[in-house]
Amino acid sequence: MLNIFENLTHLQNIDGIILSQKKKIVQKNEEIRKIQQNIENNNLEWENYRKLYDKERIELSRLELELKDVEEKLNKSQNQLYSGNVQSGKELSQWKSTMESHEKTKSNLEDYVINQIDKIEGMRIKEKEKEHQLLIQRFEKDIDSLKKDIEKMKSDLSNNIQLRTDSIQNIPADILSLYEELRKKFSDPVVEMDGDTCRGCHLALPSSIAKRVRKKEEVIQCPNCQRFIFFK
Known part of the structure; x- marks a missing residue:
């Protein structure tokens, strides 16, 4: 009877190891799943950040075009004002008023453009992109490492399953x-x-x-x- 119990105890030890290995494989796969989810989340965050950056660039282009348009109108007003073609005091006053309005709009737009440039530069798009790429590379490296661990565990598990198959041959049915x-x-x-x-x-x-x-x-x-x- 002692041999039977030795064989049963040995089988129980193997089963404990097999169960532990299976749990570790599940845990490693869960770690991979979480890292893959982190990659998806970070890619989405980066995509949204990039879209925001592009949106701010478009806004800067719009402001620059608007500023250019106002500058052209201001030049036209100045040319008209000093052209000698103004015939009356009323017309002179109108052109001065128009020119002052354009100058005020131009000044405001110049401030907006400067603020927008500062805002875009503050987004540090190139640095952010590099940080994102490095983060994804670290995630992918972690996944590769986990996959290697899993392959090793699967190999050990396969060996222990074979040991179990051999062990049960010595135990009555x-x-x-x-x-x-x-x-x-x-x-x-x-x-x-x-x-x-x-x-x-x-x-x-x-x-x-x-x-x-x-x-x-x-x-x-x-x-x-x-x-x-x-x-x-």
């Missing part, structure tokens, strides 16, 4: 079937007896059961939790 059923409920279907207590459910065993376990002549299950109990 009926015992193996019980073990597989217990494994659905417990991570430790095979436990050692501690004194007269089952280490699985921590309840005291009847003295008759404890004696049978100590004899090591048969496979015994805990009457409470049904785990396999062995005695070293």
Whole structure:
């Protein structure tokens, strides 16, 4: 019976390792998923930032065109005012008023253009683009590293699955079937007896059961939790 329990304990250890490896693979894949989501979010943020930058550039172009138009109108007013073609005081006053209006508009537009240029320069588009590219590169490097880890884990998992296949050959079919059923409920279907207590459910065993376990002549299950109990 001792060999059966040794084989069951060995199988349980392998199953624990396999379960841990599967969980780690799932965790690594989840890390990759999160990083990929971060890449998508950062790409979207960068796209929106770039659109905002383009929008501000368009606004600057609009202001510059408007300023150019006002400058042309102002030059026209000045030329007309000093052309000698003004015939009356009223007409002179009108041209002066028009010229002053254009000068005021020109001054305001010049301020807007300067502010807009400062705003665009403050967006630091080239620096932001470089920062974005470096961030994406780091994300992609992390993903490559995680994928390599997963490949190594899958290789180790495959080896342990093969070890498990080899191990179950040494266990009687009926015992193996019980073990597989217990494994659905417990991570430790095979436990050692501690004194007269089952280490699985921590309840005291009847003295008759404890004696049978100590004899090591048969496979015994805990009457409470049904785990396999062995005695070293």
